[in-house]
Amino acid sequence: MTSPPRTLFERLWQAHAIHTREDGAALLWVDRHLVHEGSHHAFRKLAGRGLSVMRPELTFGVADHYAPTRDRVAIADPDVRRMIETLIENTAQHGITCFDLTDPRQGIVHVIGPEQGITLPGLVITCGDSHTSTHGAFGSIAFGIGATEVAHVLATQAIWQQRPKTMRIRVDGRLGPGVGAKDVALGWIAKLGADGARGHAVEYAGPVVDGLSMEGRLTLCNLTIEGGGRFGLVAPDETTFQYLAGRPFAPKGAAMDQAVAAWRGLASDPDAAFDREVTIDATEIAPIVTWGTSPEEAAPVTASVPDPTRVGPEKADRVRAALDYMGLTPGRPLEGTPIDQVFIGSCTNARIEDLRMAAAVLAGRRARVPGLVSPGSAMVKAQAEEEGLDRIFTEAGLEWVASGCSMCVGMNGDLVLPGQRCASTTNRNFRGRQGRGARTHLMSPAMVAAAAVTGALADVRPFLAGREVA
Amino acid sequence: MSGWRQHQGQAVALPAANIDTDQLIPARFMATPRGAGYGQYLLYDARFDEAGATRPHALNDSQPSLLIAGRNFGSGSSREAAVYALADYGIRAVFAPSFGDIFAANAVNNGLLPGVLAEEDHAALLDMLEEGPRELTVDLDQLTLRVGNQMLPISLDPVWRTKLINGWDDIDLTRQHEAAIATYATRRQADAPWAWPAR
């Protein structure tokens, strides 16, 4: 008997369903659970109920959200110090491996998971952070959960989920020079809306996705949540297996052979039906920047600031409010908008490939505005230093600092000041995200580098002419 | 957490779309222990100026327990603190045409109803609230929102409804499946040993 065709997501879902309720919700087994400083509410809930962590060997902790990027030995801010100490105490008490600030494996949770081989294909992965969708790049069900759910996973190693609908985004054609995964993601979100994939698990497919490195796929899956989808995934392939070979927590030897054999079966059947299919032509994508306060408020850098009087009555108020917050004039070209600073970092775009891209633009040039470069992990930092990328950044006038969430969310004190305009490789241009009154423009690392060099929003393509990206 | 079936209270409109969790509670307040209360931080940057003085805002001008919000309410981060801020302020239910998925699950785990309304009912309600706050009644048994003598249907996942009525969170629901979880774990380790981290 043959089973009906299934999508990759359905295949993974069925393999993890411990129990399925009448209404279709399932209790899923969780293979990996990642915690960070923000998980303190969950540990407190656990203590309040007198429960212990059921599977400490499947749980990993890391200090990232509050991690200082400069002085890490004596942390000046008492709140920051307390948040990090609490994480260390909670994980130690429950026997959970934790990468603290002194650990060479420390970094942003969504960077270190893949880097350490904690993230693998075929798993269910949860973390109390919405960008957990990132890990789906390996062909896993990975999603962000709230504190009550974190406590639940700690206590039971399982989680209740309503099964989402399935959606496939096919990216056809070819990416132009200077255009990457960030542009693809911001492009589809601008088209479908910040809730365009709400209630859906998004599988990315097509020749462009097949051709992306793991770094690019991670960026794509990372931003799925900005389009409202809790889950993003890519079927694993040779690129995935090669990336994982030799990673510390990945299977070794015969176990790896067995794993790869199992992972090869992780794909959507050719005739599997998705609830929704979207096709994008990569050839049409230009480098994209956001102009508003939601990731859907994005446009090619060659476009103009939208005019509220021309967007239709249902959108006019929203556009007006966004432009007012952002301090932008309707109808003016986006290109040339002066910026005050840049930030290269975050779980979206601070992997080695992202830093190489930015460095390719910055090499031999000076930034006209100040900026911060925070690598995605201590290992990315070490690798970049080995390649001499740190010197390119510092010689351009940017500050090279330690790894953490940093200016993506500002919890560690790395903030954009009120009214300041920041070109940023992060994922959220929400009001106040980078600091009260901060004006965030999201874009790719290459585009941020071009903005640094010109001191304004700029099209990176001319800056890449004749340059090799390592 | 205690459950509830009916609630009558004042409703105000927050009609903007995409009110995200960073707006609901700015990150700088998130190191606060829960016991200290999060209500004062709700929509802080919209309600208070740089010096901490109150600004004109629907949540300063009155003390509602019901919100009629715009599309994609609670989008963004998984911070449950956004729900704590709403709940600690005294909000019992938010009604919108759509919610961020993670926010909605977090809300239910804290006794806060994320009620989805039909677009046209939602639009009519917003129009009505332009004149000021109104007294509304939420009924979880009937799944209705009573506005004067009109009954608007609320869509809500049936299990979420049960959880809200009984004041349960998921840990309560999972207790009865402990044996099944243990059996699954044993089978998984046998079938997919690679799914355990190498040490």
Ligand code: SF4
């Ligand atoms: S870098 Fe930003 S988005 Fe990523 S985990 Fe940290 S705070 Fe969240």
